[in-house]
Amino acid sequence: MIYKQEPLKKVLRLLCIQCIAADGLKPKILEFYKREIVHSYGYHHLITFERLEKCGLLYMQEKTPKKSYPILRSTLNLVVNNVNEREPNDIAYVHSGYAPLTVRLVSWMTQSLKGLKYVADMVKHLPGPAFNDHQKLSTTQDRLEHSDNHTLVYFLGGCTYAEVSALRFLAQHHPNNATFTIATTKIINGNSLLDTLIEPCSKDTIPDFLT
Numbered sequence: 001m002i003y004k005q006e007p008l009k010k011v012l013r014l015l016c017i018q019c020i021a022a023d024g025l026k027p028k029i030l031e032f033y034k035r036e037i038v039h040s041y042g043y044h045h046l047i048t049f050e051r052l053e054k055c056g057l058l059y060m061q062e063k064t065p066k067k068s069y070p071i072l073r074s075t076l077n078l079v080v081n082n083v084n085e086r087e088p089n090d091i092a093y094v095h096s097g098y099a100p101l102t103v104r105l106v107s108w109m110t111q112s113l114k115g116l117k118y119v120a121d122m123v124k125h126l127p128g129p130a131f132n133d134h135q136k137l138s139t140t141q142d143r144l145e146h147s148d149n150h151t152l153v154y155f156l157g158g159c160t161y162a163e164v165s166a167l168r169f170l171a172q173h174h175p176n177n178a179t180f181t182i183a184t185t186k187i188i189n190g191n192s193l194l195d196t197l198i199e200p201c202s203k204d205t206i207p208d209f210l211t
Contacts (some may be wrong), residue, residue, distance in 0.1 A: 002036045008045075011178045016057040018130040021069045022054070023195035024061030055197065056127050076122065078105045089173075091166040102155070103166040110151055110178045149178045158188035 001011050016035055019025050025033070034049055052058040073079055080092035080180050092099040093109070108119045123130040153167060159182070167180050 002033075005040060008037070008041050009191050010196065012048075012052070012194055012198070016052065016072055019056050019058050023065040024059050027060050030058065030060055036191065042201050044075050044201055045193065048197060051197040051199070057197075066125065071125055072101065072122065076101065076108075078104065088169065091169050094162040094166045094169070098163045100160075100163045100166050102159070102163055103170060106151070106153055106180070107170055107174075110149070110174065111176060149176050150181070151178060152181045152183060155182075155184040158186035158193070159184045159188055161187065 001014070014168050015025075034046070036123065037045055037049075042081075049058065074098070078092075078101060080090050080097050080099060083090060083092050083097045085093045085096060090099065091103050105119050105122065120130075120132060155163070164182055167182055171178060
């Protein structure tokens with residue numbers, strides 16, 4: 001794809017997926033990708049790689065991979081075969097067989113206290129810090145006013161339309177008749193996310209000796 005000069009966003013999306021699924025890329029492989037992309041698309045994309053690494057979308061593999069993605073895929077049933085998209089019975093229909101990890105976590109968290117503990121174990125396999133905070137209701141009146149099974153799901157950094165659709169489907173089929181309010185800083189997709197990270201080629205990035 002790189003040799004054929006396929007669209008850079010398409011190439012980078014596949015690299016990021018490979019990196020996350022493999023718990024990082026081996027140093028030689030990562031350097032190979034950097035070199036080939038810089039040769040094919042421009043040296044200014046060294047800045048692009050720096051941003052991708054800073055965001056945790058591209059990173060070097062540890063000596064002993066944690067195998068986080070295979071664990072999450074299996075335990076959270078992220079990949080569902082033969083999903084029926086016309087009459088779906090699982091949130092995986094939004095990606096034709098892949099369930100958004102965020103919505104799977106919400107599903108487990110809102111079903112029972114056991115599910116909440118299960119999610120706490122799962123987030124250990126995700127990058128970045130995590131914390132659990134429980135808000136205590138002070139009076140009986142507060143408990144009565146907040147007795148409905150209503151959950152605010154807040155996405156920091158943005159969420160996709162597929163995640164919104166999956167949460168709506170979950171609300172319609174939730175065993176505890178849960179309702180969800182969705183809040184997010186932005187609606188994004190793979191391309192719009194990369195648009196904020198890819199360094200554009202401009203005169204400011206071209207050294208004087210090349211002009």
